[in-house]
Amino acid sequence: MDLLLETVRKPTNNVLQKLCRNGxxxxxxxxIEVMACKNQIPHFPSCINLIRGFLKLDELDKAAKILQVMIMSGGVPDNITYNMMVRDLCKRGWIRSAIDLLEDMSLSGCPPDVTTYNTIIRCMFDKGNFDQAVGFWKNQLRKGCPPYLITYTILVELVCKHCGTLQAMEVLHDMAIEGCYPDIVTYNSLVSFNCKQGKYEDAALVIYxxxxQGMEPNVITYNTLIHSLCNHGSWTKSMRYLLS
Incomplete structure (x- = not known):
């Protein structure tokens, strides 16, 4: 017997769960669409499993439909499910839709996390929208988003990769203006990136x-620089940095 026909005799959500278990x-x-028309509340864990299942099948439209029904029924999807949706939207290049979903997350009681923000920022850089990525970061801070949620180390690394070290330094300056002061970990990531590219003058600029900023390079800073110089056969430069 078709499982849908069992709704005549069994509670609807039992059938929904059985359908999900059977794939x-x-x-x-x-x-779920029938339940929505009858103002019936679907089993939320089943909705989440369905959303993830459709996303894995690359059927974003069906996943979005279930998400809408779930939210309208009072359900709150978890971060993993929302982030899967954001990732799929970004994969299609639908950045505006991803940002809209990010805002919906907060309204639904499931605040965005580091993965949410980083996914959107990376997508912007992949599309060449560098200014948009930095602007998005600033805008989220001004909305009261805790700075640690938007991993600014990732942002600076991406700026450095796509726009160069000088532009990355400008972003660091903008961060300080926004009250978000980069730490030695952020600077070390820039030193490491430039060393991997063989850009030792830029690495020296970062150390300067x-x-x-009144900070001190640490062991990781110097080890990264010296190890890279040695690997590239620049032993003389390594000794100079070691003795300086």
Missing amino acids: KLKSALRL NILS
Whole structure:
């Protein structure tokens, strides 16, 4: 007997759960649509499993439909589910939709996390929208988002990779203006990136900025620089940095 026919005799959510367990995603979606028309509340864990299942099948439209029904029924999807949706939107290049979903997360009682922000920022850089990425970061801070949630180390690394060290230094300056002061970990990531690219003058510029901010390079800073110089056969430069 078709499982959908069992709704005549069994509670609807029992059927929904059974459909999900048996991998009948499309039948489960039809049942949820019927429940929505009758103002019935679907089993939320089943909704989450369905959303993830459709996303894995690259059927974003069906996942979005279930998400909408779930939220309208009072359900709150978890971060993993929301982040999967954000990732799929970004994969399609639908950045505006991803940002809209980010805002919906907060309204639904599931605040965005580090993964949410980093996914959107990386997508902006992949699309070449560097200014948009930095602007997005600033805008979220001004909305009261805790700075640690938007991993600014990732932002600075991406700026350095796509726009160069000088532009990355400007972003660090903007961060300080916004009250978000980079730490030695952020600076070390820039030193490491430039060393991997063989850009030792830029790496030295980063170290100069560390000192100008009243900070001290640490063991990781120097080890990264010296190890890279040695690997590239620049033993003389390594000794100079070691003795300086």
